[in-house]
Amino acid sequence: DIQMTQSPSPLSASVGDRVTITCRASQTISRYLNWYQQKPGEAPKVLISAASSLESGVPSRFSGSGSGTDFTLTISSLQPEDFATYYCQQSHRTPFTFGPGTKVDIK
Amino acid sequence: QVQLVESGGGVVQPGRSLRLSCTASGFTFSRNLMHWVRQAPGQGLEWVAVISYDGSNKYYADSVKGRFTISRDNSKNTVYLQMNSLRAEDTAVYYCARGGEYSNYYSGMDVWGQGTTVTVSS
Numbered sequence: 001d002i003q004m005t006q007s008p009s010p011l012s013a014s015v016g017d018r019v020t021i022t023c024r025a026s027q028t029i030s031r032y033l034n035w036y037q038q039k040p041g042e043a044p045k046v047l048i049s050a051a052s053s054l055e056s057g058v059p060s061r062f063s064g065s066g067s068g069t070d071f072t073l074t075i076s077s078l079q080p081e082d083f084a085t086y087y088c089q090q091s092h093r094t095p096f097t098f099g100p101g102t103k104v105d106i107k
Numbered sequence: 108q109v110q111l112v113e114s115g116g117g118v119v120q121p122g123r124s125l126r127l128s129c130t131a132s133g134f135t136f137s138r139n140l141m142h143w144v145r146q147a148p149g150q151g152l153e154w155v156a157v158i159s160y161d162g163s164n165k166y167y168a169d170s171v172k173g174r175f176t177i178s179r180d181n182s183k184n185t186v187y188l189q190m191n192s193l194r195a196e197d198t199a200v201y202y203c204a205r206g207g208e209y210s211n212y213y214s215g216m217d218v219w220g221q222g223t224t225v226t227v228s229s
Binding site for chain 2: 001032034036038043044045046048049050055085087089091092094095096097098099100101
């Protein structure tokens with residue numbers, strides 16, 4: 001099975017900060033990497049698919065990059081509504097594993 | 108609007124069975140892969156299973172293989188998760204989620220239900 005790791009966790013930041021979350025796969029997954037945001041009590045929401053493709057309706061301050069085993073999610077200027085937990089997920093091969101999550105909280 | 112609604116959760120004793128349902132609306136259900144994902148209390152997301160658009164292919168997490176069965180009825184726009192031999196560690200919120208169209212397993216999960224809670228306890 002492909003194992004996913006994320007760093008840092010947690011991440012303390014302030015409104016307006018540039019935030020970067022890293023996700024690493026235990027083997028190459030090409031660009032089959034998706035990012036989700038989850039707020040307490042809510043279902044996850046997909047932000048980015050295929051490593052860098054922004055989903056419809058997602059603000060442009062979110063961006064993704066990477067390929068192979070190393071990926072990043074960047075929030076260019078953190079907004080109050082961005083405080084949440086972020087998960088990466090590989091869709092290269094079943095079982096489709098998630099990373100452990102990165103909680104972004106207020107510094 | 109595009110929507111997924113789960114049902115069937117509840118409290119069940121260890122070793123017993125439960126069947127979850129997820130009914131879709133607002134899109135052509137028969138075109139999409141469908142996933143089940145769960146989240147134990149205070150924990151992260153765990154992918155559980157996926158079924159192909161026509162029901163011919165099914166894949167499972169190791170933790171549920173042999174105990175859980177995913178199925179779908181495209182005439183009813185519904186995907187199911189039959190859970191047998193339930194364990195305390197199966198306690199979680201269970202979400203259904205829409206995957207890619209046809210054989211696009213690489214796509215992310217772009218529509219999620221609100222989740223249904225399963226508690227396994229004696």
